[in-house]
Amino acid sequence: MSAGEVSVAVVMGVSGSGKTTIGRALADAWPATFLDADDFHTPQARAHMASGRPLTDEMRLPWVERIAAELQRRVAAGERVALAFSGLRRRHRDMLRETGLPLRFLFLQGDRDLVATRMDERVGHYMPVALLDSQFAALELPAGEPDVFAIGIHLPPARILTQALAALR
Numbered sequence: 001m002s003a004g005e006v007s008v009a010v011v012m013g014v015s016g017s018g019k020t021t022i023g024r025a026l027a028d029a030w031p032a033t034f035l036d037a038d039d040f041h042t043p044q045a046r047a048h049m050a051s052g053r054p055l056t057d058e059m060r061l062p063w064v065e066r067i068a069a070e071l072q073r074r075v076a077a078g079e080r081v082a083l084a085f086s087g088l089r090r091r092h093r094d095m096l097r098e099t100g101l102p103l104r105f106l107f108l109q110g111d112r113d114l115v116a117t118r119m120d121e122r123v124g125h126y127m128p129v130a131l132l133d134s135q136f137a138a139l140e141l142p143a144g145e146p147d148v149f150a151i152g153i154h155l156p157p158a159r160i161l162t163q164a165l166a167a168l169r
Helices: 019-029 043-050 057-076 090-097 112-121 129-138 157-168
Strands: 008-012 033-036 081-084 103-109 148-152
Touching: 008 019, 008 090, 008 157, 019 033, 019 081, 019 103, 019 157, 033 057, 043 057, 057 081, 057 090, 090 103, 103 157, 112 129, 148 157
Parallel strands: 008 081, 008 103, 033 081, 103 148
Antiparallel strands: none
């Protein structure tokens, strides 16, 4: 990677916004290693959410620390990473920034009704639709954060991917 080149693309947004779908497509097209932040949750955190209770900020901190450490490890090994990560809190986005890695946030932005419809259609995910309102309540919009690029989720996935790739150039 050349100096100044982005090595981590963080695909962020509320649950159901398409982070995993776009993150996987981005990893194929960019190319990069795909990581899903959900895989860094403990079994206890997953069970907590599956029972309809949102995680607290205190519960999220060790999760973000594990993700940041893995990003540093991967980039040090010469990999680029496409990370699907909610990034709801500014504090958590800042924790990733504090790794010193060259990264961009791609904010998949959409309204509650569209996201709820998508969540209703997916199968086998531990995050229930009942927690969607808590996701929107926890979301601290990334206004004024120059490394965040918003992309509307009302677009077809191929158009979202095109915009994501453009944001990484």
